[in-house]
Amino acid sequence: xxxxxxxHVDVTDPAQxxxxxxxxxxxxxxxxxxxxxxxGRSQAMEGRATPQRSVVIEFDSYAQAxxxxxxxxxxxxxxxxxxxxxxxxxxxxxxxxxxG
Numbered sequence: 110x111x112x113x114x115x116x117h118v119d120v121t122d123p124a125q126x127x128x129x130x131x132x133x134x135x136x137x138x139x140x141x142x143x144x145x146x147x148x149g150r151s152q153a154m155e156g157r158a159t160p161q162r163s164v165v166i167e168f169d170s171y172a173q174a175x176x177x178x179x180x181x182x183x184x185x186x187x188x189x190x191x192x193x194x195x196x197x198x199x200x201x202x203x204x205x206x207x208x209g
Contacts, residue, residue, distance in 0.1 A: 110170065110171065110202055110203050110204070110205075111167055111168065111169060111170070111202075111203035112167075112168045112169075112170060112171040112173070112174040112200055112201065112202050112203060113145075113165055113166065113167055113168070113174070113200070113201050113203060114142070114164070114165070114166040114168070114174060114177075114178070114198060114199070114200055115163075115164070115165055115198070115199050115200075115201060116162075116163070116164040116165075116166075116196055116197065116198045116199075117160035117162070117163055117164075117196070117197045118148075118160055118161060118162040118163075118164065118194050118195070118196045118197075119160050119161045119162075119194060119195045119196075120161050120162065120193065120194045121192075121193060121194055121195065122192065122193040122194070123193075125189070125190075125192065125193035126190060126193040126194050128189040128193075129186055129187070129189040129190040129193065129194070132185075132186040132189060133183065133186040133187075136177060136180065136182045136183045136186055137166055137177060139177070139180075139182065140168060140173050140174075140176055140177035140180070141168055141169050141173050142166045142167065142168050142173075142174070142177055143166065143167045143168075144164070144165075144166055145165040145166065145167050146163060146164060146165040147162070147164050148161075148162035148163070148164065149163075151163050160197075171200065171202045174200045175200060178198070178200065
């Protein structure tokens with residue numbers, strides 16, 4: 110079953126944040142992660158106000174998604190984001206396609 114990282118990010122220091130965005134995608138790729146959405150146009154339809162950036166990353170399994178987040182390489186990349194953004198990151202397991 111696929112799994113997804115869903116992140117909502119408000120950038121406070123764009124110059125520092127770019128260091129994270131330049132290093133993290135290589136780590137995602139190491140764990141089979143594929144960026145599906147990365148800061149494009151968005152609108153909150155319900156709930157809290159729209160964050161500056163919404164990010165969705167697909168992994169082949171929940172275990173891969175967790176391993177990526179917990180990896181030394183990703184934690185180093187996430188350290189580059191510290192102080193440059195406020196982020197909420199969740200991992201959610203996908204489901205079978207629903208038809209009709």
